[in-house]
Amino acid sequence: MTTASRLPDPYAGNGSANLADILERVLDKGIVIAGDIRINLLDIELLTIKLRLIVASVDKAKEMGIDWWEDDPSLSSGAHRRELREENERLRRHIAELEGHHE
Template sequence: MTSPARMSDPYGSGGSANLADILERVLDKGIVIAGDIKINLLDIELLTIKLRLIVASIDKAKEMGIDWWEDDPSLSSGARRRQLADENDRLQHRIAELEAARETTEDRA
């Protein structure tokens, strides 16, 4: 007696491995998707939206010169600290200026 032939799995038993390979390749190489949306009325441009999507690993993005998240205070604690330190320096400088101006005014009186 022969056993019935098994039908292959439609999703493939190696489907997750294939997806993992594709994802690894995309993150390693990077992929860019770009598009523009323009809304015109009687040849008058009312709205232009430019969309750019980059999918890459952080290392690949840095290699391409893309590191905007490092300077965004809402995404980076280091950027938040730098922003607060800069603000603190400006305020201390302004206080020193105001105190010097007050001393000059008091000396004249």
Template sequence: MTTPSRFPEPYGQGSGANLADILERVLDKGVVIAGDIRINLLDIELLTVKLRLIVASVDKAKEMGIDWWETDPALSSRARRDELTRENAELRERLARLEELALEPGRRTRAPKEAP
């Protein structure tokens, strides 16, 4: 005759669920955790912090329309190159405009020297 155990069996010992299965389910379906923290003093709201956390695989996130990491220069080398290319083009345009202004008749081509 066996007596029932007082404590549940830990995961991995007959329960059928292990960490890999749980992680696969979470990444496949995605998990959203949302919460707000509000600090009030005498019915005056001093601070509100909104927390949103999404845990999902890259493929699932793209399915949901979330792909901000692809355009963030801190996370994507392609985005960094695109930003540098854009900045370089803007600087070239500014330089061309300045050169045109400097070459217009009646304008000084050099800045006046400061008195000692």
């Protein structure tokens, strides 16, 4: 008996197709991995680390209400332009105020 004949059907065929199917399912449905690490000394909490990992497609993430990358200037060119436009407007108002005080 060979090793290949003992493997279940999902592993016997084209591995890349199976991996692609698994990845498509994960991105379509989403997966959440959560965990907390707490360090206590004599019942005094010294450190808490909360870890959350979500793997999903962009569409699925938006469906779940997760879209933080859209407002992060380092990740979104639209957010960067919006940030620059707001800064420009603040500076123009400030200049107008300064010019109004000098007249």
